[in-house]
Amino acid sequence: xxKRNTTAFTFMAWASFIGAFLAMFIxxxxxxxxxxxxxxxxxxxxxxxxSAFVLQKVIRDNLEDGYIGRKRNTAAFTFLxxxxxxxxxxxxxxxxxxxxxxxxxxxxxxxxxxxxxxSSFVLQKTVRDNNDDEPLQPVEPKFEEL
Numbered sequence: 001x002x003k004r005n006t007t008a009f010t011f012m013a014w015a016s017f018i019g020a021f022l023a024m025f026i027x028x029x030x031x032x033x034x035x036x037x038x039x040x041x042x043x044x045x046x047x048x049x050x051s052a053f054v055l056q057k058v059i060r061d062n063l064e065d066g067y068i069g070r071k072r073n074t075a076a077f078t079f080l081x082x083x084x085x086x087x088x089x090x091x092x093x094x095x096x097x098x099x100x101x102x103x104x105x106x107x108x109x110x111x112x113x114x115x116x117x118x119s120s121f122v123l124q125k126t127v128r129d130n131n132d133d134e135p136l137q138p139v140e141p142k143f144e145e146l
Contacts, residue, residue, distance in 0.1 A: 004129040013119070013126040020116040021049070027112060033099070040095055041109070048088040048113060052120035055085040060128065089117070 005013075028041045058081040061072045073081075092113045096106050 003133045005126050005133075010126055010130060013123045016115070017119040017123040020112060020119045021045075024109075024112045024116050027108060031101075031105075033101075037095075037099075041092075044088065044092040044095055045113070045116060047084075048092055048117055049120050051081070051085040051088045052117050053124045055081045056121045056124040057128070058082075060125070089113075 024045045025042070028038050028045070031038055031041070058073050058078050062078060065071050065073075093110070096109045096113070099106055099109070
């Protein structure tokens with residue numbers, strides 16, 4: 001069976017996600033702002049990451065479900081996934097726009113937020129592909145000794 005992701009691609013997906021996550025949180029840690037501002041960005045970054053994972057899963061589930069006629073996600077959950085992602089992205093960029101820092105600092109956070117978002121999508125897809133591509137191991141029956 002052909003695998004969808006090479007070992008190199010899987011490594012790249014994990015490395016880019018870890019790199020983006022670290023870049024975002026190192027940037028937040030070194031930001032010369034109050035703790036409440038740092039907390040706002042940390043919560044937005046975590047919300048953005050998790051909502052990207054959930055949205056990618058829902059989109060793929062819904063696409064796959066179109067082929068088999070069975071729905072794993074309700075319309076309400078699909079709406080929640082899309083709206084959460086939009087809200088997280090909006091919250092992050094409202095914070096960046098209102099940040100009282102140089103444009104280069106705002107640019108750093110904007111690019112890091114986009115990198116974190118994209119790497120979250122890629123990582124979720126890669127992990128799911130790799131899991132789906134694992135050969136099914138037959139379950140051997142267990143016999144009890146008499």
